[in-house]
Amino acid sequence: MSGGELTRRALLGASAALAASPVLGRARDPQAGRFTGLREDAVLAFKGIRYGRAERFARAVPEPWQGPPRRAQSFAPIAPQRGNPDLAQSEDCLFLNVWTPDTNPRARRAVMVYFHGGAYSNGTVTDPLTRGGTLAAQGDVVVVTVNHRLNALGYAWLKPFGPQFADSGNLGQLDLILALQWVRAHIAAFGGDPARVMVFGQSGGGAKIATLMAMPAADGLFHAAATMSGQQVVASGPGNAWKRTLALLAALKLRPDDVETLQTMPVQRLVEGLAAPDPIMGGNLYMGPVLDMTNLPRHPFWPDAAPQSLGIPMILGNVREETRAFIDPRGPKLQGLAWDNLAARIAPEIKIDLDVDWVVGQYRSQYPQWTPEQVFYSATTAGRSWPGQVIEADERAKAGAKATWVYQLDRASPSDPLRGAAHTDDIPYVFGTLDAPGSMSGADAGARTTSSLLMQAFTGLAKTGQPGLAEWMPYTLPDRETLVVSDGRVETVNDPRRWERELWATAPYVQPGS
Template identity: 70%
Template sequence: MRSTAAGSPAERLSRRALIGGGATVALALSSPAISGGGDPAAGRYRGVREQGVCAFRGIRYARAERFAVPRAEPFDGPTLRADRFGPLAPQRGPTTAAMDEDCLYLNVWTPDTHPAARRPVMVYFHGGAYNGGTVTDPLTDGARLAAGGDVVVVTVNQRLNLFGYAWLKPFGPAFADSGNLGQLDLIVALRWVRDHIAAFGGDPDRVMLFGQSGGGAKIATLMAMPAANGLFHAAATMSGQQVTASGPGHAWRRTQALIAALGLTGDAVAALRTMPWPRLVDALGANDPVLGGPLYFGPVLDMTNLPRHPFWPDAAPQSHAIPMILGNTRDETRAFIDPRGPKLAGLNWDNLAARIGAEVKIDLDPAWVVAGYRARFPDWTPERLFYAATTAGRSWPGQVIEADARAAAGAEATWVYQFDRQSPVDPLRGAAHMDDIPYVFGTLDAPGSFSGTGAEARALRDAMMAAFAGLAHSGRPGLPGWQPYRLPSRATMLFDTPPRMADDPRGWERALWATAPYIQPGS
């Protein structure tokens, strides 16, 4: 990673984002000057000017036939408008946005398009557990991050669920790449960044990946895929880990469940390749034979594209040279399990253990777990204990495993954070899954944000934007007080107001849940 030039916006950003001692975090979001008038241009694409930056939406980076590897889209050709998002990948769930199998589009925000600018590039992958989601969400609009962090921001859509991850290899060698096609889409997108981002003012030698939830898991998986080696130089995952991939046996059971739900017999794969995609999406509601609930499709240990698990039995060696931020929120499961919903209705000490047992992913006696928490935290309510235990036993262990594995391997420095700021908009939400997104993107006022827009929210936004943009600029977070994660101290940044460092802040919970092995859901 190259260091930024002295006095660059990134260095000024880093110097002003101070930590500790009650210091106020103050970052004035810049609006870089854009030379020239009219619509901005990069290659054959014509974008728009907004919020002080140039925005290019809906750039096709590849094409792909169903269940086939993606083919890169030529960069040269007739002039194209890039002023609207491409369609979402087909997926379940209510949406008013257009969906289409032809969904391999990316978006770029840049302070200017001068090739000599050579700004670092931050590439974002969206969440949704490989089965849903999109980067067209207003929370992940890249304009403010591009301006405030002095970076080029790229957001990527790719194939999801059965279209990107169904395991079809048992049908023959024509499907040898199935199970990881969604990952191959991302690799083609990163090759597009390598080959073309200079036209947008970006530096192909300083590419940082960041992603939330499933987006972070996609990054962790890429860190074990040989074809992705060298395409990015730093990474940050936000509540998104992938310790192990799906085994081919479980992946095949899911494909068989899909075929059964569609009522297919005979040459099932021919029907899968030709039937209308909405019918395939409807079948995703069938029961998952491994996890229960709707069908899940994710990366498969195919021994070619993905020849090993990302973080088992250790951190993939090809990822050791990549500096990395790993983070989670303190109350992850408050986003999944509504405190006003039926799972919390009537919660008390008598039924707490049974309700925790239904939600966690580590096989421990829930009554023993509750007894341990009550002895350690005698003043906690049943609700507080429920969310602490379900977060620590379901959504957090993967991060601990990944951070410890990197530290044990002597990998390039790792920095770990815990997002602690409670939502001022909905106090029952706490610091939930996804709540760190608007602080990194600077989209505090976007629909779906629970951050509020007050002084404390703005200060924490400046600190988190500084941290992430600093990693892109120099390979180190842009907060001088953030100490690397090492064993046994496990130094962790607590993103609250103000941010502060702590060693192993949930050490007791970490040790309790490590009593039994963590099994990656879906693997």
């Protein structure tokens, strides 16, 4: 794929000629600005573009656009984390990737910027499931994927150590804002339209987007949004965030005031400290956005939807049985599951504080034909994260926000019947990466049709501010219109899980990590 570097004279005509001259596109590496990418099938790919630099626990600064020519033909290291041990990791991780049909600045294609999941602690956009070539080609859009600082490096709350750490609880979010500023300034060189930027993200990526919608520095940087099984009703309060910082220091065997060692220790040692138990929610240590009253001056969706978000059209999606991805139906938590131990098995998995014996009784009365396993997965999904999406959609409807569209993916994995429709299963449909490693979608006719429908919806929102599916009605109250996506079919259904929604709304929702 790699050819010689383009000369300056050749550069003058390369961008405009690339789409019209496939011979030239194959013969020479594509160029955008000072970056030399490569051709990947029907699109041009630019990988590992630096958008910023940062010292540990400090706000990142932008990377100058001008400079010597740079190859952008391979992925850069990902953020340090406990996950993805086989991938190169580095604190120097502020890089993004671009896929585009061509680099003609006059093309002005809609831009789709993806933020990865991993609950602020793990994850990467170099995963084969989230590579943007197919989406860029089939959707005729420019796709950008962004890596940024995670866990303690992106979200540890250190402000109690002094004003020099004032941004510390939201550095990962500020990295994303810096990447969006890069997109606004430079995406035209890749054939994109800086006036049509849509952000989308799955799980933690969706939560990052919800948080950005309440951050003043992000205002105006994107014009549409889509979140996939990711919501952030409230951020972490500074009190709980400080308890987590103290738990990290204790796990690292540091004094509560020893921020100097935290700043200078090898990053791998710091990452090992993240295995500490979370003092608020249990499980491994959580670090996410902090209500610092400057970068994040209010909660994203409490007590209402942030006013700056109301003009942004938005897709909110979820998968029917999210927790089948977290809790293996073949694993120990499901071994020996029966009615007499079902409540005890459910209790550790939910975030809403209800009497679990009562919950099980309600499900058995409503769905007498269900098995204990069906109740387990429905209850753990509906009592864990899904209510956050309902709250976000309801608050947008109450506030008169620009249209919101809600979907529910019901299509079960054909490659693993026990998995059903689980967390992350919508990713390959939206990206068109049906046969990528890790995909659970299969590549049969149903998978291809489902992918085509969701890709059309997402790219339609990016291009026009509307999903582009006639069947998909905007979400309103009290109807709660929801696009139910099954095996190659879509249908708008009013409030499809009304009974479960009302049951779990009898107690306050607790944001995971708050």
